[in-house]
Amino acid sequence: MIAELEAIFGRLIIPGTLIIFLRYFFVVLGCNFLGLLPYVFTASRHLVFTLALSLPLWLGSIVWSIIHQFNNIAAHLVPLGTPTGLIPIIVLIETIRSIIRPATLAVRLAANIIAGHLLLTLLGRQGRLSLRASNLLLIALLMLLVTLEIAVACIQSYVFIVLRSLYLSELRRVEFTKSFI
Numbered sequence: 112m113i114a115e116l117e118a119i120f121g122r123l124i125i126p127g128t129l130i131i132f133l134r135y136f137f138v139v140l141g142c143n144f145l146g147l148l149p150y151v152f153t154a155s156r157h158l159v160f161t162l163a164l165s166l167p168l169w170l171g172s173i174v175w176s177i178i179h180q181f182n183n184i185a186a187h188l189v190p191l192g193t194p195t196g197l198i199p200i201i202v203l204i205e206t207i208r209s210i211i212r213p214a215t216l217a218v219r220l221a222a223n224i225i226a227g228h229l230l231l232t233l234l235g236r237q238g239r240l241s242l243r244a245s246n247l248l249l250i251a252l253l254m255l256l257v258t259l260e261i262a263v264a265c266i267q268s269y270v271f272i273v274l275r276s277l278y279l280s281e282l283r284r285v286e287f288t289k290s291f292i
Contacts, residue, residue, distance in 0.1 A: 112133065112136060112269070112272075113129055113133070115273065116128075116129050116132055116133075116143070116272075116276055117129070119273070119276045119277060119280050120276065120279075120280050121280075123125055128279075131168075132272050132275070132276055135168075135271070135275070136162060136268050136269070136271075136272045137169075137273055138164070139164065139220070139267070139268035139269075139271050140264065140265065140268040142154045142155040142160070143155050143224060143263075143265075143267060143268055144181040144264055146224060146228060146264070147257065147260055147261065147264065153224060153228070155220060155221065155224050155267075156221050156224040156225045156228060157221065158217060158218065158221050159218035160221075161218075161220045161221045162213065162214065162217040163274065164220075164271070165212075165213040165214075165216040165217045165271075166174075166213045167193075168218070168275055168279065169212060169278065170213075172278070172279050172282050173282070174210070176282045184282070187205075188201070188202045188205040188206060189201055189202060189205070200226075203221030213279055216271065216274055216275065219270070219271075220267055220270075220271050223263060223267050224263070224264075224267060227256075227259070227260045227263050228260075230256060231253070231256055231260060232259065234249065234252060234253055234256060235253060237249060242275070
């Protein structure tokens, strides 16, 4: 995980960034694993929790970028070669894309965790309604689904951290590339 984060940030890494992202990774991973226990409501399936994880890093990086590199951020909203008539529309689209990033990140994490837990719950309640012979098949399917949910718990925490780090490195690259042009 550390090597992948270093590859994303490259030379632009700020001291302590890796520790922050690793802490986020293990918090999300721990919450996802707690949700696999019976009768435990995992925090990572609640949208407020996932927004609380994604919003502060995004907001901090945006505020820092606006204070320290406003011209570069404004120039980053318009891709090179954009026709003059489309510039206001492109700026609006890019601004909206930037603003909804933490929400899409939070919804992605919560929805994937909820979907797996919902499927486990629905299949788990079928045991009382099915025949005894099919209960063995149902148990086997539930064990496979739990294995899949363990993988999803790991993958979702990984995806959350990698996307978050990519969003931050994009802002840092704007500053870095504009300073050399």
